[in-house]
Amino acid sequence: MNSTLPAIEVVSLGVSYGEERVLDSINLTLATGSITTFSGPSGSGKSTLLRTLCRMNDRMPGFSLSGSIKVFGQDIYGDDTDLCDLRRRVGLLFQKPCVFPKSIYQNVIFGLIYHRPKERALFPELAEQALLQAGLWEEVKDRLDAPAVALSQGQQQRLALARTLALEPDVLLLDEPTASLDPESANVIEEWALSLKSCCTLVWVTHDPAQAERIGDYQVMLSAGSLA
Amino acid sequence: MNRQLKDRILRWVLASSAIAGCSLLALILIAVIWRGHSAINIDFLFGAPGNFGEGGIFYQALGTLLLMLGAGVLSFPIALGSALFQTEILRPGKTAELFQLLMYSLNAVPTILFGLIGFMVFGVWLDIGVSWTTGVFILAVMISPTVQTVMRQSIEAIPEHYQETARALGLSPWQRVRAVVLPQSAYGLVTGVLLGLARAAGETAAIMFTATVFSGILFPETWTEPVLTLQTHILTLAQEAVDPNTVANAWGAGLVLIGIVFFLISLSLVIRSRLSLEADS
Numbered sequence: 001m002n003s004t005l006p007a008i009e010v011v012s013l014g015v016s017y018g019e020e021r022v023l024d025s026i027n028l029t030l031a032t033g034s035i036t037t038f039s040g041p042s043g044s045g046k047s048t049l050l051r052t053l054c055r056m057n058d059r060m061p062g063f064s065l066s067g068s069i070k071v072f073g074q075d076i077y078g079d080d081t082d083l084c085d086l087r088r089r090v091g092l093l094f095q096k097p098c099v100f101p102k103s104i105y106q107n108v109i110f111g112l113i114y115h116r117p118k119e120r121a122l123f124p125e126l127a128e129q130a131l132l133q134a135g136l137w138e139e140v141k142d143r144l145d146a147p148a149v150a151l152s153q154g155q156q157q158r159l160a161l162a163r164t165l166a167l168e169p170d171v172l173l174l175d176e177p178t179a180s181l182d183p184e185s186a187n188v189i190e191e192w193a194l195s196l197k198s199c200c201t202l203v204w205v206t207h208d209p210a211q212a213e214r215i216g217d218y219q220v221m222l223s224a225g226s227l228a
Numbered sequence: 229m230n231r232q233l234k235d236r237i238l239r240w241v242l243a244s245s246a247i248a249g250c251s252l253l254a255l256i257l258i259a260v261i262w263r264g265h266s267a268i269n270i271d272f273l274f275g276a277p278g279n280f281g282e283g284g285i286f287y288q289a290l291g292t293l294l295l296m297l298g299a300g301v302l303s304f305p306i307a308l309g310s311a312l313f314q315t316e317i318l319r320p321g322k323t324a325e326l327f328q329l330l331m332y333s334l335n336a337v338p339t340i341l342f343g344l345i346g347f348m349v350f351g352v353w354l355d356i357g358v359s360w361t362t363g364v365f366i367l368a369v370m371i372s373p374t375v376q377t378v379m380r381q382s383i384e385a386i387p388e389h390y391q392e393t394a395r396a397l398g399l400s401p402w403q404r405v406r407a408v409v410l411p412q413s414a415y416g417l418v419t420g421v422l423l424g425l426a427r428a429a430g431e432t433a434a435i436m437f438t439a440t441v442f443s444g445i446l447f448p449e450t451w452t453e454p455v456l457t458l459q460t461h462i463l464t465l466a467q468e469a470v471d472p473n474t475v476a477n478a479w480g481a482g483l484v485l486i487g488i489v490f491f492l493i494s495l496s497l498v499i500r501s502r503l504s505l506e507a508d509s
Protein backbone atom coordinates (compact mmCIF):
# COMPACT_ATOMS: atom_id res chain seq x y z
CA MET A 1 0.00 0.00 0.00
CA ASN A 2 1.05 3.54 -0.67
CA SER A 3 2.29 4.70 2.71
CA THR A 4 2.06 8.39 1.90
CA LEU A 5 -1.71 8.09 1.77
CA PRO A 6 -3.59 8.12 5.06
CA ALA A 7 -5.09 4.70 5.77
CA ILE A 8 -8.49 6.18 6.42
CA GLU A 9 -9.87 9.61 5.71
CA VAL A 10 -13.29 10.57 7.02
CA VAL A 11 -14.80 13.80 5.73
CA SER A 12 -17.88 15.40 7.31
CA LEU A 13 -19.47 12.05 8.00
CA GLY A 14 -23.03 11.90 9.24
CA VAL A 15 -24.95 8.73 10.04
CA SER A 16 -28.63 8.36 10.87
CA TYR A 17 -30.90 5.49 11.70
CA GLY A 18 -34.24 6.70 10.44
CA GLU A 19 -34.82 10.03 12.17
CA GLU A 20 -32.14 9.45 14.80
CA ARG A 21 -28.85 11.20 14.09
CA VAL A 22 -26.16 8.90 15.53
CA LEU A 23 -23.01 10.50 14.08
CA ASP A 24 -22.61 14.10 12.99
CA SER A 25 -19.90 15.99 11.08
CA ILE A 26 -17.05 13.63 11.84
CA ASN A 27 -13.67 14.54 10.31
CA LEU A 28 -10.83 12.12 10.92
CA THR A 29 -7.55 11.13 9.38
CA LEU A 30 -5.87 7.91 10.45
CA ALA A 31 -2.20 7.82 9.48
CA THR A 32 -0.93 4.54 8.11
CA GLY A 33 0.76 2.46 10.78
CA SER A 34 -0.71 4.37 13.71
CA ILE A 35 -2.92 3.38 16.60
CA THR A 36 -5.95 5.57 17.20
CA THR A 37 -8.16 5.10 20.22
CA PHE A 38 -11.85 5.98 20.31
CA SER A 39 -13.34 6.72 23.70
CA GLY A 40 -16.53 8.27 24.90
CA PRO A 41 -19.59 7.50 26.95
CA SER A 42 -21.85 4.57 26.15
CA GLY A 43 -24.10 5.34 23.24
CA SER A 44 -21.84 8.05 21.84
CA GLY A 45 -21.49 6.21 18.55
CA LYS A 46 -18.11 4.49 18.81
CA SER A 47 -19.31 1.14 17.53
CA THR A 48 -21.39 2.80 14.85
CA LEU A 49 -18.36 4.74 13.58
CA LEU A 50 -16.27 1.59 13.58
CA ARG A 51 -18.86 -0.39 11.68
CA THR A 52 -19.31 2.41 9.18
CA LEU A 53 -15.59 2.22 8.32
CA CYS A 54 -16.07 -1.26 6.83
CA ARG A 55 -19.66 -0.82 5.65
CA MET A 56 -21.10 -3.21 8.19
CA ASN A 57 -24.13 -0.96 8.71
CA ASP A 58 -25.47 -1.07 5.16
CA ARG A 59 -28.11 -3.64 5.99
CA MET A 60 -29.37 -1.95 9.13
CA PRO A 61 -32.97 -0.75 8.77
CA GLY A 62 -33.13 3.01 8.26
CA PHE A 63 -29.38 3.48 7.84
CA SER A 64 -28.35 6.54 5.88
CA LEU A 65 -25.03 8.27 5.47
CA SER A 66 -23.64 11.60 4.31
CA GLY A 67 -20.07 12.71 3.73
CA SER A 68 -17.33 10.38 2.56
CA ILE A 69 -14.92 7.76 3.82
CA LYS A 70 -11.76 6.94 1.93
CA VAL A 71 -9.61 3.90 2.58
CA PHE A 72 -6.16 4.37 1.02
CA GLY A 73 -7.64 7.01 -1.24
CA GLN A 74 -10.61 5.00 -2.43
CA ASP A 75 -14.14 6.10 -1.56
CA ILE A 76 -15.61 2.98 0.04
CA TYR A 77 -19.20 4.15 -0.32
CA GLY A 78 -18.71 4.50 -4.05
CA ASP A 79 -20.56 2.23 -6.44
CA ASP A 80 -17.56 0.17 -7.51
CA THR A 81 -16.53 -0.99 -4.03
CA ASP A 82 -15.92 -4.70 -3.67
CA LEU A 83 -17.41 -5.27 -0.23
CA CYS A 84 -15.71 -8.62 0.32
CA ASP A 85 -12.30 -7.20 -0.46
CA LEU A 86 -12.96 -4.08 1.61
CA ARG A 87 -13.86 -6.16 4.66
CA ARG A 88 -10.81 -8.34 4.24
CA ARG A 89 -8.60 -5.24 4.14
CA VAL A 90 -10.48 -3.49 6.95
CA GLY A 91 -11.02 -6.14 9.59
CA LEU A 92 -13.54 -5.62 12.37
CA LEU A 93 -13.54 -7.35 15.73
CA PHE A 94 -16.80 -7.23 17.62
CA GLN A 95 -17.36 -6.18 21.20
CA LYS A 96 -18.55 -9.68 22.01
CA PRO A 97 -16.27 -12.43 20.71
CA CYS A 98 -17.99 -14.86 18.39
CA VAL A 99 -16.50 -18.23 17.53
CA PHE A 100 -18.15 -20.79 15.30
CA PRO A 101 -19.11 -24.21 16.63
CA LYS A 102 -16.14 -25.77 14.88
CA SER A 103 -12.60 -26.70 15.87
CA ILE A 104 -10.05 -24.08 16.85
CA TYR A 105 -8.16 -24.64 13.61
CA GLN A 106 -11.32 -24.42 11.50
CA ASN A 107 -12.10 -21.12 13.16
CA VAL A 108 -8.72 -19.63 12.35
CA ILE A 109 -8.92 -20.56 8.67
CA PHE A 110 -12.61 -19.63 8.39
CA GLY A 111 -11.96 -16.58 6.24
CA LEU A 112 -8.90 -17.96 4.48
CA ILE A 113 -10.93 -20.74 2.91
CA TYR A 114 -12.84 -18.16 0.95
CA HIS A 115 -10.22 -15.50 0.35
CA ARG A 116 -7.33 -17.76 -0.66
CA PRO A 117 -9.04 -20.97 -1.73
CA LYS A 118 -6.14 -22.11 -3.91
CA GLU A 119 -3.50 -21.98 -1.21
CA ARG A 120 -4.82 -24.58 1.17
CA ALA A 121 -1.37 -26.07 1.57
CA LEU A 122 -0.28 -22.86 3.29
CA PHE A 123 -3.14 -22.80 5.79
CA PRO A 124 -1.46 -24.65 8.68
CA GLU A 125 1.45 -22.24 8.53
CA LEU A 126 -0.77 -19.16 8.20
CA ALA A 127 -2.93 -20.39 11.06
CA GLU A 128 0.11 -20.80 13.29
CA GLN A 129 1.33 -17.31 12.44
CA ALA A 130 -2.06 -15.79 13.16
CA LEU A 131 -2.36 -17.62 16.48
CA LEU A 132 1.16 -16.56 17.43
CA GLN A 133 0.31 -12.94 16.63
CA ALA A 134 -2.83 -13.13 18.71
CA GLY A 135 -0.89 -14.59 21.63
CA LEU A 136 -2.90 -17.79 21.67
CA TRP A 137 -0.52 -20.27 20.04
CA GLU A 138 1.10 -21.59 23.20
CA GLU A 139 -2.26 -22.32 24.79
CA VAL A 140 -3.84 -24.17 21.88
CA LYS A 141 -1.02 -25.63 19.78
CA ASP A 142 -1.66 -29.13 21.16
CA ARG A 143 -5.40 -29.09 20.68
CA LEU A 144 -6.11 -27.36 17.41
CA ASP A 145 -8.83 -29.88 16.70
CA ALA A 146 -10.64 -29.26 19.97
CA PRO A 147 -13.98 -27.41 19.79
CA ALA A 148 -13.48 -23.67 19.96
CA VAL A 149 -16.53 -23.05 22.11
CA ALA A 150 -14.76 -24.79 25.01
CA LEU A 151 -12.21 -21.97 25.18
CA SER A 152 -12.51 -19.29 27.84
CA GLN A 153 -14.01 -15.92 26.96
CA GLY A 154 -10.58 -14.30 26.70
CA GLN A 155 -9.22 -17.12 24.57
CA GLN A 156 -12.25 -16.85 22.30
CA GLN A 157 -11.57 -13.15 21.89
CA ARG A 158 -7.99 -13.88 20.86
CA LEU A 159 -9.16 -16.66 18.55
CA ALA A 160 -11.48 -14.20 16.84
CA LEU A 161 -8.49 -11.88 16.57
CA ALA A 162 -6.37 -14.62 15.00
CA ARG A 163 -9.16 -15.36 12.54
CA THR A 164 -9.16 -11.75 11.38
CA LEU A 165 -5.36 -11.46 11.39
CA ALA A 166 -5.06 -14.52 9.18
CA LEU A 167 -6.54 -12.43 6.37
CA GLU A 168 -3.65 -9.96 6.69
CA PRO A 169 -5.80 -6.84 6.93
CA ASP A 170 -4.36 -3.37 6.32
CA VAL A 171 -6.62 -1.80 8.92
CA LEU A 172 -7.88 -3.46 12.06
CA LEU A 173 -10.88 -2.11 13.93
CA LEU A 174 -11.11 -3.39 17.50
CA ASP A 175 -14.28 -2.77 19.50
CA GLU A 176 -13.25 -2.95 23.16
CA PRO A 177 -10.98 -5.94 22.55
CA THR A 178 -9.88 -6.22 26.17
CA ALA A 179 -13.19 -5.52 27.90
CA SER A 180 -13.79 -9.19 28.64
CA LEU A 181 -10.18 -10.09 29.41
CA ASP A 182 -8.18 -10.36 32.62
CA PRO A 183 -5.38 -7.77 32.99
CA GLU A 184 -2.73 -10.26 31.92
CA SER A 185 -4.38 -11.25 28.64
CA ALA A 186 -5.19 -7.60 28.10
CA ASN A 187 -1.47 -6.86 28.40
CA VAL A 188 -0.68 -9.52 25.82
CA ILE A 189 -3.06 -7.90 23.37
CA GLU A 190 -1.78 -4.40 24.08
CA GLU A 191 1.81 -5.45 23.46
CA TRP A 192 0.75 -7.28 20.37
CA ALA A 193 -1.00 -4.12 19.13
CA LEU A 194 2.15 -2.05 19.63
CA SER A 195 4.24 -4.61 17.80
CA LEU A 196 1.87 -4.69 14.88
CA LYS A 197 2.07 -1.03 14.02
CA SER A 198 4.56 -1.60 11.23
CA CYS A 199 2.14 -3.52 9.04
CA CYS A 200 -1.29 -2.56 10.23
CA THR A 201 -3.28 0.56 11.04
CA LEU A 202 -5.26 0.11 14.22
CA VAL A 203 -8.39 1.63 15.67
CA TRP A 204 -9.07 0.65 19.25
CA VAL A 205 -12.24 1.46 21.17
CA THR A 206 -11.73 1.62 24.90
CA HIS A 207 -13.46 2.96 27.97
CA ASP A 208 -10.21 3.02 29.92
CA PRO A 209 -8.40 6.42 29.71
CA ALA A 210 -5.18 4.87 30.99
CA GLN A 211 -5.23 2.29 28.22
CA ALA A 212 -5.92 4.96 25.61
CA GLU A 213 -2.94 6.89 27.00
CA ARG A 214 -0.69 3.81 26.86
CA ILE A 215 -1.35 2.62 23.36
CA GLY A 216 -2.85 5.47 21.37
CA ASP A 217 -0.77 7.58 19.04
CA TYR A 218 -3.92 9.57 18.58
CA GLN A 219 -6.84 9.73 20.93
CA VAL A 220 -10.29 10.53 19.65
CA MET A 221 -13.10 11.44 22.02
CA LEU A 222 -16.66 10.99 20.89
CA SER A 223 -19.62 12.47 22.65
CA ALA A 224 -23.20 12.24 21.46
CA GLY A 225 -22.10 11.43 17.94
CA SER A 226 -19.60 14.24 17.47
CA LEU A 227 -15.89 14.62 18.02
CA ALA A 228 -15.21 16.27 21.32
CA MET B 229 -64.53 -16.85 40.35
CA ASN B 230 -61.20 -16.29 41.99
CA ARG B 231 -57.85 -16.33 40.25
CA GLN B 232 -56.67 -19.65 41.61
CA LEU B 233 -59.78 -21.47 40.46
CA LYS B 234 -59.50 -19.95 37.00
CA ASP B 235 -55.90 -21.00 36.86
CA ARG B 236 -56.74 -24.55 37.83
CA ILE B 237 -59.55 -24.84 35.29
CA LEU B 238 -57.28 -23.55 32.55
CA ARG B 239 -54.66 -26.08 33.50
CA TRP B 240 -57.20 -28.89 33.29
CA VAL B 241 -58.44 -27.74 29.91
CA LEU B 242 -54.92 -27.61 28.54
CA ALA B 243 -53.92 -30.93 30.05
CA SER B 244 -57.00 -32.72 28.81
CA SER B 245 -56.56 -31.44 25.27
CA ALA B 246 -52.94 -32.62 25.33
CA ILE B 247 -54.04 -35.99 26.65
CA ALA B 248 -56.78 -36.18 24.02
CA GLY B 249 -54.25 -35.57 21.27
CA CYS B 250 -51.81 -38.16 22.58
CA SER B 251 -54.41 -40.80 23.22
CA LEU B 252 -55.83 -40.33 19.75
CA LEU B 253 -52.41 -41.13 18.33
CA ALA B 254 -52.07 -44.09 20.67
CA LEU B 255 -55.54 -45.29 19.72
CA ILE B 256 -54.75 -45.20 16.01
CA LEU B 257 -51.48 -47.02 16.57
CA ILE B 258 -53.12 -49.69 18.72
CA ALA B 259 -55.96 -50.17 16.25
CA VAL B 260 -53.59 -50.53 13.31
CA ILE B 261 -51.31 -52.95 15.15
CA TRP B 262 -54.25 -54.88 16.58
CA ARG B 263 -55.96 -55.42 13.29
CA GLY B 264 -52.94 -55.51 11.03
CA HIS B 265 -50.38 -57.64 12.86
CA SER B 266 -51.98 -60.94 11.86
CA ALA B 267 -51.37 -60.11 8.19
CA ILE B 268 -47.68 -59.42 8.64
CA ASN B 269 -45.35 -62.21 7.56
CA ILE B 270 -42.41 -62.63 5.19
CA ASP B 271 -44.60 -63.48 2.21
CA PHE B 272 -46.80 -60.46 2.86
CA LEU B 273 -43.88 -58.08 3.20
CA PHE B 274 -41.77 -59.33 0.32
CA GLY B 275 -44.27 -61.01 -1.97
CA ALA B 276 -45.79 -59.86 -5.20
CA PRO B 277 -49.51 -59.08 -5.18
CA GLY B 278 -51.93 -61.87 -5.97
CA ASN B 279 -55.66 -61.70 -6.70
CA PHE B 280 -57.68 -58.79 -5.31
CA GLY B 281 -56.00 -57.86 -2.01
CA GLU B 282 -54.23 -61.16 -1.60
CA GLY B 283 -50.54 -61.86 -1.74
CA GLY B 284 -47.81 -59.45 -0.70
CA ILE B 285 -47.44 -55.70 -0.68
CA PHE B 286 -43.75 -55.46 -1.59
CA TYR B 287 -44.32 -53.54 -4.80
CA GLN B 288 -46.89 -51.26 -3.20
CA ALA B 289 -44.34 -50.33 -0.52
CA LEU B 290 -41.67 -49.85 -3.16
CA GLY B 291 -44.01 -47.58 -5.12
CA THR B 292 -44.77 -45.48 -2.07
CA LEU B 293 -41.04 -45.14 -1.39
CA LEU B 294 -40.38 -44.24 -5.01
CA LEU B 295 -42.93 -41.42 -4.96
CA MET B 296 -41.72 -40.17 -1.60
CA LEU B 297 -38.05 -40.18 -2.52
CA GLY B 298 -38.72 -38.57 -5.87
CA ALA B 299 -40.81 -35.87 -4.22
CA GLY B 300 -38.18 -35.35 -1.52
CA VAL B 301 -35.32 -35.04 -3.98
CA LEU B 302 -37.27 -32.68 -6.18
CA SER B 303 -38.67 -30.50 -3.40
CA PHE B 304 -35.35 -30.10 -1.58
CA PRO B 305 -33.78 -27.62 -4.02
CA ILE B 306 -37.09 -25.85 -4.64
CA ALA B 307 -37.77 -25.39 -0.94
CA LEU B 308 -34.19 -24.54 -0.01
CA GLY B 309 -33.93 -22.08 -2.88
CA SER B 310 -37.10 -20.26 -1.93
CA ALA B 311 -36.19 -20.31 1.78
CA LEU B 312 -32.83 -18.72 0.97
CA PHE B 313 -34.53 -16.28 -1.39
CA GLN B 314 -36.75 -15.20 1.46
CA THR B 315 -34.11 -14.99 4.20
CA GLU B 316 -31.07 -13.77 2.26
CA ILE B 317 -32.48 -11.70 -0.57
CA LEU B 318 -35.90 -10.42 0.50
CA ARG B 319 -34.91 -10.10 4.17
CA PRO B 320 -37.51 -9.17 6.76
CA GLY B 321 -39.98 -6.75 5.23
CA LYS B 322 -43.30 -6.38 3.50
CA THR B 323 -42.33 -8.47 0.47
CA ALA B 324 -41.09 -11.32 2.65
CA GLU B 325 -44.35 -11.29 4.61
CA LEU B 326 -46.31 -11.46 1.38
CA PHE B 327 -44.12 -14.34 0.22
CA GLN B 328 -44.74 -16.15 3.49
CA LEU B 329 -48.47 -15.63 3.14
CA LEU B 330 -48.22 -17.24 -0.28
CA MET B 331 -46.45 -20.26 1.23
CA TYR B 332 -49.06 -20.65 3.95
CA SER B 333 -51.86 -20.42 1.39
CA LEU B 334 -50.17 -23.00 -0.81
CA ASN B 335 -49.93 -25.22 2.24
CA ALA B 336 -53.65 -24.88 2.80
CA VAL B 337 -54.71 -25.75 -0.74
CA PRO B 338 -56.72 -28.99 -0.65
CA THR B 339 -54.49 -31.70 -2.05
CA ILE B 340 -57.17 -32.86 -4.46
CA LEU B 341 -56.67 -29.56 -6.29
CA PHE B 342 -52.98 -30.35 -6.77
CA GLY B 343 -54.13 -33.66 -8.21
CA LEU B 344 -56.58 -31.95 -10.55
CA ILE B 345 -54.04 -29.43 -11.78
CA GLY B 346 -51.43 -32.14 -12.17
CA PHE B 347 -53.94 -34.19 -14.11
CA MET B 348 -54.72 -31.22 -16.37
CA VAL B 349 -51.07 -30.46 -17.05
CA PHE B 350 -49.52 -33.90 -17.28
CA GLY B 351 -52.41 -36.19 -18.03
CA VAL B 352 -54.37 -34.08 -20.51
CA TRP B 353 -52.16 -31.31 -21.81
CA LEU B 354 -48.86 -33.21 -22.04
CA ASP B 355 -50.79 -36.42 -22.64
CA ILE B 356 -48.59 -38.58 -20.44
CA GLY B 357 -51.56 -40.27 -18.82
CA VAL B 358 -51.32 -41.83 -15.39
CA SER B 359 -47.63 -41.99 -14.54
CA TRP B 360 -45.39 -42.10 -11.50
CA THR B 361 -43.41 -39.04 -12.66
CA THR B 362 -46.62 -37.02 -12.55
CA GLY B 363 -47.07 -38.24 -8.98
CA VAL B 364 -43.54 -37.18 -8.08
CA PHE B 365 -44.12 -33.70 -9.51
CA ILE B 366 -47.45 -33.28 -7.79
CA LEU B 367 -46.18 -34.48 -4.44
CA ALA B 368 -43.05 -32.33 -4.73
CA VAL B 369 -45.11 -29.21 -5.37
CA MET B 370 -47.53 -30.21 -2.63
CA ILE B 371 -44.92 -30.68 0.10
CA SER B 372 -42.66 -27.79 -0.92
CA PRO B 373 -44.46 -25.17 1.21
CA THR B 374 -44.18 -27.39 4.29
CA VAL B 375 -40.52 -28.07 3.63
CA GLN B 376 -39.86 -24.42 2.84
CA THR B 377 -41.48 -23.22 6.04
CA VAL B 378 -39.49 -25.55 8.27
CA MET B 379 -36.28 -24.70 6.42
CA ARG B 380 -36.90 -20.97 6.66
CA GLN B 381 -37.60 -21.18 10.36
CA SER B 382 -34.39 -23.05 11.03
CA ILE B 383 -32.40 -20.57 8.92
CA GLU B 384 -33.95 -17.65 10.75
CA ALA B 385 -33.06 -19.28 14.06
CA ILE B 386 -29.32 -19.01 13.30
CA PRO B 387 -27.85 -16.44 15.70
CA GLU B 388 -27.33 -13.14 13.89
CA HIS B 389 -23.77 -12.78 15.18
CA TYR B 390 -22.61 -15.77 13.10
CA GLN B 391 -23.78 -14.00 9.97
CA GLU B 392 -22.29 -10.71 11.15
CA THR B 393 -18.95 -12.31 11.86
CA ALA B 394 -18.84 -14.00 8.48
CA ARG B 395 -19.79 -10.72 6.84
CA ALA B 396 -17.05 -8.87 8.72
CA LEU B 397 -14.58 -11.47 7.46
CA GLY B 398 -15.49 -10.48 3.94
CA LEU B 399 -17.55 -13.48 2.87
CA SER B 400 -19.95 -12.89 0.02
CA PRO B 401 -23.63 -13.75 0.49
CA TRP B 402 -23.21 -17.05 -1.32
CA GLN B 403 -20.11 -17.90 0.73
CA ARG B 404 -22.04 -17.12 3.91
CA VAL B 405 -24.73 -19.52 2.82
CA ARG B 406 -22.11 -22.26 2.46
CA ALA B 407 -20.09 -21.39 5.55
CA VAL B 408 -22.81 -20.42 8.00
CA VAL B 409 -26.37 -20.93 6.83
CA LEU B 410 -26.20 -24.51 5.56
CA PRO B 411 -24.07 -26.01 8.37
CA GLN B 412 -25.95 -24.18 11.11
CA SER B 413 -29.38 -25.11 9.83
CA ALA B 414 -28.55 -28.61 8.53
CA TYR B 415 -30.74 -30.34 11.07
CA GLY B 416 -33.67 -28.08 10.26
CA LEU B 417 -33.22 -28.70 6.54
CA VAL B 418 -33.30 -32.47 7.09
CA THR B 419 -36.28 -32.19 9.42
CA GLY B 420 -38.09 -30.11 6.83
CA VAL B 421 -37.68 -32.70 4.12
CA LEU B 422 -38.64 -35.55 6.44
CA LEU B 423 -41.78 -33.73 7.56
CA GLY B 424 -42.60 -33.18 3.92
CA LEU B 425 -41.98 -36.85 3.18
CA ALA B 426 -44.24 -37.87 6.03
CA ARG B 427 -46.93 -35.72 4.44
CA ALA B 428 -46.26 -37.30 1.06
CA ALA B 429 -46.40 -40.79 2.57
CA GLY B 430 -49.97 -40.26 3.69
CA GLU B 431 -51.16 -38.48 0.58
CA THR B 432 -53.75 -40.35 -1.44
CA ALA B 433 -56.12 -37.90 -3.12
CA ALA B 434 -53.60 -36.03 -5.25
CA ILE B 435 -52.02 -39.13 -6.74
CA MET B 436 -55.08 -41.35 -6.91
CA PHE B 437 -56.05 -40.56 -10.49
CA THR B 438 -52.76 -39.17 -11.75
CA ALA B 439 -50.02 -41.58 -10.76
CA THR B 440 -51.22 -44.78 -9.12
CA VAL B 441 -53.21 -47.83 -10.04
CA PHE B 442 -54.47 -50.71 -7.93
CA SER B 443 -53.20 -53.47 -10.19
CA GLY B 444 -51.90 -54.27 -13.64
CA ILE B 445 -48.27 -53.39 -13.04
CA LEU B 446 -45.55 -54.28 -10.53
CA PHE B 447 -42.99 -51.51 -10.82
CA PRO B 448 -42.71 -48.80 -13.49
CA GLU B 449 -40.00 -49.44 -16.06
CA THR B 450 -40.44 -46.23 -18.05
CA TRP B 451 -41.07 -42.61 -17.09
CA THR B 452 -44.68 -42.76 -18.14
CA GLU B 453 -45.92 -45.88 -16.38
CA PRO B 454 -48.12 -45.77 -13.28
CA VAL B 455 -47.08 -47.19 -9.94
CA LEU B 456 -48.63 -49.25 -7.16
CA THR B 457 -48.72 -47.57 -3.76
CA LEU B 458 -49.74 -48.58 -0.26
CA GLN B 459 -52.13 -45.64 -0.06
CA THR B 460 -54.13 -46.63 -3.13
CA HIS B 461 -53.97 -50.25 -2.02
CA ILE B 462 -55.43 -49.46 1.39
CA LEU B 463 -58.06 -47.13 -0.03
CA THR B 464 -59.30 -49.64 -2.58
CA LEU B 465 -59.35 -52.54 -0.14
CA ALA B 466 -61.08 -50.46 2.53
CA GLN B 467 -63.80 -49.53 0.06
CA GLU B 468 -64.33 -52.85 -1.62
CA ALA B 469 -63.00 -55.75 0.41
CA VAL B 470 -65.44 -58.05 2.22
CA ASP B 471 -63.29 -61.10 2.91
CA PRO B 472 -61.87 -60.83 6.46
CA ASN B 473 -58.40 -61.86 5.24
CA THR B 474 -58.35 -59.12 2.67
CA VAL B 475 -59.51 -56.59 5.27
CA ALA B 476 -56.68 -57.74 7.54
CA ASN B 477 -54.30 -57.22 4.63
CA ALA B 478 -55.48 -53.62 4.32
CA TRP B 479 -54.68 -53.07 8.00
CA GLY B 480 -51.35 -54.80 7.50
CA ALA B 481 -50.54 -52.43 4.66
CA GLY B 482 -51.45 -49.54 6.96
CA LEU B 483 -49.10 -50.88 9.56
CA VAL B 484 -46.29 -51.01 6.99
CA LEU B 485 -47.06 -47.43 5.95
CA ILE B 486 -46.84 -46.25 9.55
CA GLY B 487 -43.65 -48.25 9.88
CA ILE B 488 -42.11 -46.39 6.93
CA VAL B 489 -43.01 -43.05 8.52
CA PHE B 490 -41.48 -44.06 11.85
CA PHE B 491 -38.40 -45.33 10.07
CA LEU B 492 -38.01 -41.91 8.45
CA ILE B 493 -38.32 -40.18 11.78
CA SER B 494 -35.66 -42.39 13.38
CA LEU B 495 -33.46 -41.80 10.36
CA SER B 496 -33.80 -38.06 10.91
CA LEU B 497 -32.68 -38.52 14.52
CA VAL B 498 -29.60 -40.46 13.42
CA ILE B 499 -28.73 -37.87 10.79
CA ARG B 500 -29.23 -35.17 13.36
CA SER B 501 -26.72 -36.67 15.78
CA ARG B 502 -24.22 -37.22 12.95
CA LEU B 503 -24.51 -33.63 11.86
CA SER B 504 -24.16 -32.17 15.30
CA LEU B 505 -21.07 -34.32 15.81
CA GLU B 506 -19.58 -33.01 12.59
CA ALA B 507 -20.43 -29.44 13.45
CA ASP B 508 -18.47 -29.82 16.69
CA SER B 509 -15.36 -31.26 15.13
Ligand SMILES: Nc1ncnc2c1ncn2[C@@H]1O[C@H](COP(=O)(O)OP(=O)(O)OP(=O)(O)O)[C@@H](O)[C@H]1O
Binds near residue numbers: 044048
Ligand atom coordinates in the same frame (compact mmCIF):
# COMPACT_ATOMS: atom_id res chain seq x y z
N1 LIG C 1 -29.18 -0.50 14.33
C1 LIG C 1 -29.48 0.63 15.02
N2 LIG C 1 -30.69 1.20 14.82
C2 LIG C 1 -31.03 2.32 15.49
N3 LIG C 1 -30.21 2.95 16.36
C3 LIG C 1 -28.99 2.44 16.59
C4 LIG C 1 -28.56 1.25 15.93
N4 LIG C 1 -27.31 0.96 16.35
C5 LIG C 1 -26.98 1.92 17.22
N5 LIG C 1 -27.98 2.81 17.38
C6 LIG C 1 -27.96 3.99 18.23
O1 LIG C 1 -26.78 4.69 17.96
C7 LIG C 1 -26.24 5.24 19.14
C8 LIG C 1 -24.75 4.87 19.23
O2 LIG C 1 -24.62 3.46 19.44
P1 LIG C 1 -23.21 2.77 19.49
O3 LIG C 1 -23.45 1.33 19.62
O4 LIG C 1 -22.42 3.23 18.34
O5 LIG C 1 -22.61 3.36 20.83
P2 LIG C 1 -21.23 3.00 21.55
O6 LIG C 1 -20.50 4.29 21.67
O7 LIG C 1 -20.54 1.91 20.84
O8 LIG C 1 -21.71 2.53 22.98
P3 LIG C 1 -21.07 1.40 23.95
O9 LIG C 1 -19.92 2.04 24.62
O10 LIG C 1 -22.16 1.08 24.88
O11 LIG C 1 -20.68 0.24 23.08
C9 LIG C 1 -27.07 4.72 20.29
O12 LIG C 1 -27.91 5.76 20.71
C10 LIG C 1 -27.87 3.61 19.69
O13 LIG C 1 -29.14 3.56 20.27
Ligand SMILES: [Mg+2]
Binds near residue numbers: 046047048095175
Ligand atom coordinates in the same frame (compact mmCIF):
# COMPACT_ATOMS: atom_id res chain seq x y z
MG1 LIG D 1 -20.03 -0.15 21.33
